[in-house]
Structure formats: C-alpha cells, structure tokens
Amino acid sequence: MxxxxxxxxxxxxxxxxxxxxxxxxxxxxxxxxxxxxxxxxKLSSSEAEKFWPIYNKHEEQIDLLRNKGRLEFKKKIKEVGDLAKLEESDAKKLVLLKLDLEEKMVEEKVDFNTKISKFLPYKKxxxxxxxxxxxxxxxxxxxxxxxxxxx
Structure with a gap:
C-alpha cells in the first residue's frame, strides 16, 4: 500500500x-x-500605455476562441474513438463550429484594429x-x- x-x-x-x-x-x-x-x-510611452492593455485582452480573446474549437474537436473525436467513426452530422456541426469561431476571431481582430487605430498610426x-x-x-x-x- x-x-x-x-x-x-x-x-x-x-x-x-x-x-x-x-x-x-x-x-x-x-x-x-x-x-x-x-x-x-517603437511605441511612445503614451502609445504603450494605451496599447498593451488592449493588446493583452485581444490576445486572450483570440486564445479563448482558438482553444474552444480545439477542445470541441478533441472531445468529439475522443468520444467516437477515431475520426473515421465520426457521424456525418457531427462532422458538419464541427465544421460549422470552426467557421463560426473563425468568424468571431475576424470580428475580434476588426474590433482590436478599430480600437488601436484611435491612437496608433496605420503604419504602426x-x-x-x-x-x-x-x-x-x-x-x-x-x-x-x-x-x-x-x-
């Protein structure tokens, strides 16, 4: 023991x-x-002060979306044991989930760019x-x- x-x-x-x-x-x-x-x-101190909190939140959101998709795929494949055993309807759901998450990532990126464009020039x-x-x-x-x- x-x-x-x-x-x-x-x-x-x-x-x-x-x-x-x-x-x-x-x-x-x-x-x-x-x-x-x-x-x-080469951010100025004023730019850096505004930029990093927005950037960190953006990165966190992107990671959450990416991980959500990854976890759902792994979970479903683990449930059925193998990708070949996956039902067509479940495969469709996963593909649609992936597309939905990619769309949300694009929305997040657009929102991020909109926020930082208020104080950063587009060249930066x-x-x-x-x-x-x-x-x-x-x-x-x-x-x-x-x-x-x-x-």
Missing amino acids: KKYTIILTLVLTTLQSFGQHNKESREKIMALKVAFLTQEL IMKLHLSEREFSRKLMRKYGKGKKTKE
Missing part, C-alpha cells in the same frame, strides 16, 4: 511539474513577444501585423531546430 502511495505521489508531482513548466514556457514566450513587439513598434498597425508574423516565424524556426536535434 505504501509503495502505491509513493508511486501515486510521484506521478501527481510529475504531472503538476509538467503543467507548471508548460505555464512557465508560455509566460516566457509572451514576455519575449512583448519585448520583440516593443522593440519593433501594419508593422504590428508584420512583427507578430515575424515573431511566430522566429519561434517556429527555433522550435524546429530544437526538435530536429532531439531526434
């Missing part, structure tokens, strides 16, 4: 540390992204979009290199 308790404790501790590590990694990436965007956009907004894309590319290149060397 004591042996099982120790094993269970080790497993739970390991799972918790993975969860914590994942959260720390995400926070580290966000900090790098903020630093990268700050450098690229363009620079933001390009810089976000560049940051993602750099992150993927770095991740890809690490993954290749591990294999």
Whole structure:
C-alpha cells in the first residue's frame, strides 16, 4: 500500500511539474513577444500605455476562441474513438463550429484594429501585423531546430 502511495505521489508531482513548466514556457514566450513587439513598434510611452492593455485582452480573446474549437474537436473525436467513426452530422456541426469561431476571431481582430487605430498610426498597425508574423516565424524556426536535434 505504501509503495502505491509513493508511486501515486510521484506521478501527481510529475504531472503538476509538467503543467507548471508548460505555464512557465508560455509566460516566457509572451514576455519575449512583448519585448520583440516593443522593440519593433517603437511605441511612445503614451502609445504603450494605451496599447498593451488592449493588446493583452485581444490576445486572450483570440486564445479563448482558438482553444474552444480545439477542445470541441478533441472531445468529439475522443468520444467516437477515431475520426473515421465520426457521424456525418457531427462532422458538419464541427465544421460549422470552426467557421463560426473563425468568424468571431475576424470580428475580434476588426474590433482590436478599430480600437488601436484611435491612437496608433496605420503604419504602426501594419508593422504590428508584420512583427507578430515575424515573431511566430522566429519561434517556429527555433522550435524546429530544437526538435530536429532531439531526434
């Protein structure tokens, strides 16, 4: 009995540390992204004061929408066991859900751009979009290199 308790404790501790590590990694990436965007956009202190709260809320909304779709897909496929076993009606619901979530993401992006255009020039907004894309590319290149060397 004591042996099982120790094993269970080790497993739970390991799972918790993975969860914590994942959260720390995400926070580290966000900090790098903020630093990268700050450098690229060259925001004045007045612009930065207005920009970051709106940007952070926008990112949170986009993440929520993205995760909602991902969770629904995983849940449904796990329920049926395999994508091949998915009923046509359920597949249709999932496709329509995906389209609905994408539409909501576009609405969120339009709203975000409308808000920041009140105090940021459109050249900086363009620079933001390009810089976000560049940051993602750099992150993927770095991740890809690490993954290749591990294999």
